[in-house]
Amino acid sequence: MAESITCPSGLTGRVRGMKVREERILADRALAKSGGQVDELLSACWEELVEAGPYAFADGKVNWGQVLQGDRFFALLQVRVLTYGPEYAFAVPCQSASCRARINWELDLMQLPVRPLTDASRASFIAGNRFETTLPDAGKRVRFRLMTGEDERRLPQLQRAAPEKMLSSVLAYRVLDIDGVDSRDKRRFVEDLSLRDADFLVDTFDAVDCGVDTTLEVECPECFMRQEVELPFDRGFFLPGTQRAARRRERSTSSPA
């Protein structure tokens, strides 16, 4: 059964749940490494484009590389919900160093807050994906971009090349130019930013972007500490079968001999 969905930017289409043949995509390690898995899954399950939103697609087909990260994640979430339903169960370790208990949590994926793309952001995106802000400490105006599918592929490659420079990689990648700074000096400028400016930039990226809020508050059943976690988005999200194996094990150990 295909269903009509509208992504945070207004991109609208009909999507269906995954079929057995899509297991091949999920299991393909080469695709996972290249970051092409999400594109393949979305292409397979997106049956019809109804409204392109802010995108200019050639030949009436969605090019997932052009699509904003927030839309991509929203669409993936809908594919997951259409395939297995909205309930998602996962486990995370308690963040308290003296506890570390296993926190089993379950949530309804349809309840995650969705932030639509504002009209102002839509206009900046259409006009070349250029956004502008002023750094509070450096006092300079900077232009930056929202992340698309293509960026989602490229950025991890850059980060793998310099894992100790995660933050500066992200900032240097997303900042397009800075008033009075030569493009060759961009990297150095970014590394010299105060952490307050860096933090401000990351907040500004989020504030003008669209997407699904995936930060959750969970409570530890042992020490009752409330803590924020990022929604785990791993194999179990699309292949709950691995959880089924665990459930079977649990059942067989708890059943009377």
Ligand SMILES: [Zn+2]
């Ligand atoms: Zn705990």
